[in-house]
Amino acid sequence: MSLDPHAPGRRAASDWEYAPAPESAAIGRVRDRYQMFVGGKFVDGRGADLTTLNPATAEPLSVVSTASGPDVDDAVGQARKAFEGSWSRISGAERGKYLFRIARGIAERARELAVLETLDNGKPIKESRDADVPTAAAHFFYHAGWADKLQHAGFGPSPRPLGVVGQVIPWNFPLLMAAWKIAPALAAGNTVVIKPAETTPLSILVLAEILADADLPPGVVNILPGAGDIGRALVNHPGIDKVAFTGSTDVGKQIQRSLAGTGRRLTLELGGKAANIVFDDAPIDQAVEGIVNGIFFNQGHVCCAGSRLLVQESVAEEVIAKLQERISTLRLGDPMDKNTDIGAINSAEQLARVTALAATGDDEGAIRWTSPSPVPDRGYFFPPTVFTNVAQSMRIAREEIFGPVLSVLTFRTPDEAVAKANNTPYGLSAGVWTEKGSRILGMASALRAGVVWANTFNRFDPTAAFGGYKESGFGREGGRSGLAAYLDTDDEGGL
Amino acid sequence: MTALPTLAARGRSDGPADAVPDESSLRRFLHGLPGVDSVGVESRAAGLATRSIKAASKLRAIDLAISMVDLTTLEGSDTPGKVRSLAAKARRPDPESPCVPAVAAVCVYPDMVAVAASALSGSGVGIASVATAFPSGRSSLAVKLADTRLAIDSGATEVDMVIDRGAFLAGNYGKVFDEIRAVRAECGSTRLKVILETGELATYDNVRRASWLAMLAGGDFIKTSTGKIAPAATLPVIHVMLQAVHDWYGLTGDRIAVKPAGGIRTTKDALRYLVAVREVAGAAWLDPYLFRFGASSLLNDLLMQRRTQMQGHYSGPDYVTVD
Numbered sequence: 001m002s003l004d005p006h007a008p009g010r011r012a013a014s015d016w017e018y019a020p021a022p023e024s025a026a027i028g029r030v031r032d033r034y035q036m037f038v039g040g041k042f043v044d045g046r047g048a049d050l051t052t053l054n055p056a057t058a059e060p061l062s063v064v065s066t067a068s069g070p071d072v073d074d075a076v077g078q079a080r081k082a083f084e085g086s087w088s089r090i091s092g093a094e095r096g097k098y099l100f101r102i103a104r105g106i107a108e109r110a111r112e113l114a115v116l117e118t119l120d121n122g123k124p125i126k127e128s129r130d131a132d133v134p135t136a137a138a139h140f141f142y143h144a145g146w147a148d149k150l151q152h153a154g155f156g157p158s159p160r161p162l163g164v165v166g167q168v169i170p171w172n173f174p175l176l177m178a179a180w181k182i183a184p185a186l187a188a189g190n191t192v193v194i195k196p197a198e199t200t201p202l203s204i205l206v207l208a209e210i211l212a213d214a215d216l217p218p219g220v221v222n223i224l225p226g227a228g229d230i231g232r233a234l235v236n237h238p239g240i241d242k243v244a245f246t247g248s249t250d251v252g253k254q255i256q257r258s259l260a261g262t263g264r265r266l267t268l269e270l271g272g273k274a275a276n277i278v279f280d281d282a283p284i285d286q287a288v289e290g291i292v293n294g295i296f297f298n299q300g301h302v303c304c305a306g307s308r309l310l311v312q313e314s315v316a317e318e319v320i321a322k323l324q325e326r327i328s329t330l331r332l333g334d335p336m337d338k339n340t341d342i343g344a345i346n347s348a349e350q351l352a353r354v355t356a357l358a359a360t361g362d363d364e365g366a367i368r369w370t371s372p373s374p375v376p377d378r379g380y381f382f383p384p385t386v387f388t389n390v391a392q393s394m395r396i397a398r399e400e401i402f403g404p405v406l407s408v409l410t411f412r413t414p415d416e417a418v419a420k421a422n423n424t425p426y427g428l429s430a431g432v433w434t435e436k437g438s439r440i441l442g443m444a445s446a447l448r449a450g451v452v453w454a455n456t457f458n459r460f461d462p463t464a465a466f467g468g469y470k471e472s473g474f475g476r477e478g479g480r481s482g483l484a485a486y487l488d489t490d491d492e493g494g495l
Numbered sequence: 496m497t498a499l500p501t502l503a504a505r506g507r508s509d510g511p512a513d514a515v516p517d518e519s520s521l522r523r524f525l526h527g528l529p530g531v532d533s534v535g536v537e538s539r540a541a542g543l544a545t546r547s548i549k550a551a552s553k554l555r556a557i558d559l560a561i562s563m564v565d566l567t568t569l570e571g572s573d574t575p576g577k578v579r580s581l582a583a584k585a586r587r588p589d590p591e592s593p594c595v596p597a598v599a600a601v602c603v604y605p606d607m608v609a610v611a612a613s614a615l616s617g618s619g620v621g622i623a624s625v626a627t628a629f630p631s632g633r634s635s636l637a638v639k640l641a642d643t644r645l646a647i648d649s650g651a652t653e654v655d656m657v658i659d660r661g662a663f664l665a666g667n668y669g670k671v672f673d674e675i676r677a678v679r680a681e682c683g684s685t686r687l688k689v690i691l692e693t694g695e696l697a698t699y700d701n702v703r704r705a706s707w708l709a710m711l712a713g714g715d716f717i718k719t720s721t722g723k724i725a726p727a728a729t730l731p732v733i734h735v736m737l738q739a740v741h742d743w744y745g746l747t748g749d750r751i752a753v754k755p756a757g758g759i760r761t762t763k764d765a766l767r768y769l770v771a772v773r774e775v776a777g778a779a780w781l782d783p784y785l786f787r788f789g790a791s792s793l794l795n796d797l798l799m800q801r802r803t804q805m806q807g808h809y810s811g812p813d814y815v816t817v818d
Contacts, residue, residue: 016555016773016781021547126545285738286535329774338547435530455532 040218055122082219092148099144122344142462161189163241171197267475272428275421276306354403427469582614612650675712727757756789
């Protein structure tokens with residue numbers, strides 16, 4: 001018999017679990033119906049009303065008035081009037097004041113915005129609260145600082161705004177993408193007509209209230225909820241001077257085709273299939289965290305998600321074992337629970353797409369592993385999934401899945417890692433995990449990707465330029481290069 | 496030169512035993528452990544610290560934390576009276592609520608062990624003692640062993656030893672290893688907690704190496720701090736140590752216990768540690784046999800928060816005892 005008074009069994013080991021910790025939906029102040037924002041006013045659009053769903057329950061959340069063709073004409077006209085009437089003429093310092101006011105407005109209504117975003121998008125409240133909303137505010141703060149310093153930014157002595165900008169944003173980061181698009185455009189002196197995604201129109205319409213509260217001159221920002229046809233009408237509108245689009249590569253190609261030869265400026269931020277490369281001298285535990293964050297952040301609905309894990313063969317077994325164990329601890333479920341790590345897929349349509357693409361992995365002979373985390377019986381959920389034995393030739397290694405699905409490939413040498421990482425039509429982001437500084441620098445210059453993270457993944461900052469190579473698009477957002485995309489300059493500055 | 500050894504490469508059969516035939520293999524083994532990225536481990540610790548613990552699970556966590564406390568007095572001014580009153584508190588932390596569990600152990604200097612042992616006899620509460628020239632460890636091995644012997648002969652059920660940080664930082668891992676082995680031998684069946692004094696080790700890489708060194712040498716516990724050095728226990732350091740015991744379990748099938756000590760004063764802090772235990776080491780470690788808090792002021796905050804949970808209102812420090 002043990003002499004030890006603390007031998008196991010003296011007290012039963014605890015099966016301590018976390019109680020549900022739901023954030024209150026009431027904080028989101030979801031209204032029954034939302035209107036478009038045109039010419040500084042909330043107005044009904046001439047399109048049919050659209051019902052937006054809560055993807056975690058598949059139940060209707062609210063109704064949004066949508067735009068039709070004539071509304072696009074109106075909005076572009078309002079934006080033109082505002083551009084010529086005041087916005088392009090007032091001083092940069094004055095524009096900066098509005099931007100600072102908007103940034104503060106976002107910060108003041110942060111909790112409401114976070115809840116609303118989670119209800120409408122399905123992402124965990126933890127992420128909307130700690131990532132989306134603070135980063136959106138940060139983009140306005142950052143660009144507010146640039147508004148009166150454009151002539152000192154290395155674009156020559158008198159950089160000029162382009163005019164009216166047409167912007168189309170996706171559903172994965174509705175508020176954050178609105179901030180990425182609107183803040184630099186306004187700082188540079190442009191006016192904006194922007195269309196949010198069909199499934200996530202709400203947070204940008206609350207942002208519209210913040211814009212109105214900041215006394216932003218009417219027409220400087222116009223928001224047109226609607227489906228793809230409104231996006232098409234907007235980007236093709238002859239009154240637009242520049243188009244900025246974030247979304248799928250297919251739509252990006254259509255836009256590029258339709259704008260070719262018109263002389264209108266275009267930036268595209270499209271899909272990705274990022275390689276996350278783990279060398280055998282990596283800080284393994286942090287690499288595992290980084291892999292998890294790289295592919296499961298926002299349910300993998302991230303264009304720069306680290307969806308291809310390239311791991312050196314000598315540590316592959318260890319990394320995969322640790323990764324699966326770590327993923328097993330991720331909590332999938334109610335996005336409004338503060339302890340939820342993985343929320344809902346944004347729509348039934350997207351869930352079907354992820355499910356279908358994952359099925360091709362099975363068909364092509366990859367080995368599927370699924371997290372044992374229970375899946376809620378209503379709403380759109382897809383459990384974290386890892387495919388091993390993946391080859392470059394498989395669809396799951398080539399196509400963007402845009403969901404919580406990781407493909408694991410292996411490599412033997414740094415050259416092989418670079419060759420495999422670059423062997424993709426995309427080039428948005430990449431990750432490198434190694435304790436060796438020279439290798440980080442060598443890999444960063446060899447990888448054809450707009451962002452290369454070293455020993456981290458999915459870090460965003462308004463000061464850092466973000467954008468792609470190849471089919472991931474062109475143009476940059478954030479930093480000085482991001483400003484250049486909204487300025488008519490003598491010198492475009494270094495990308 | 497091969498790349499870093501991995502857990503997989505260090506398979507169970509030719510694993511840890513082979514790491515220590517001589518000083519240079521020990522060094523190679525410790526330096527072959529994967530590095531710790533400080534930004535990564537700190538952001539993981541900060542992220543997990545935002546877990547929201549509510550209602551019934553909070554109450555259970557508080558009781559669990561109480562049962563994990565090593566109620567500690569390590570002052571030059573300790574007296575038998577002080578130790579006896581601490582022992583009384585250890586047996587029955589909240590006089591008005593007999594359902595509050597007893598703490599895990601009382602932790603005292605070796606010369607106070609006899610007092611604690613008589614005060615705690617029959618209670619099931621352990622008697623931990625800091626030996627080996629605590630807290631600096633700056634003495635001969637003979638003195639350290641004699642210190643340990645005094646504690647055990649006086650009735651200690653657990654010995655908390657400090658490692659020679661000077662030797663560790665000088666890269667003299669063999670000396671540290673041998674000392675832990677020698678104290679381990681002196682302890683016999685008494686459980687040995689190895690204090691790494693992580694505040695003096697300076698880097699997370701060193702914390703991981705020292706954790707593995709202590710486990711290789713036979714420590715039953717790895718403990719962060721003496722409580723005499725700042726910083727004492729921190730969440731990122733505990734993450735590294737929990738990862739080490741988790742990896743060790745994967746390699747050997749043995750579960751090594753972990754004890755953060757120093758600076759944990761509030762229930763909120765304690766819950767953050769429990770979340771880390773659950774998610775990094777695993778739920779099996781949520782047991783006073785495998786996880787302890789080295790603390791003196793934490794217990795009263797746990798008791799106050801427990802009352803707040805039970806009664807629905809906060810009653811304040813005058814409603815818990817100050818022993």
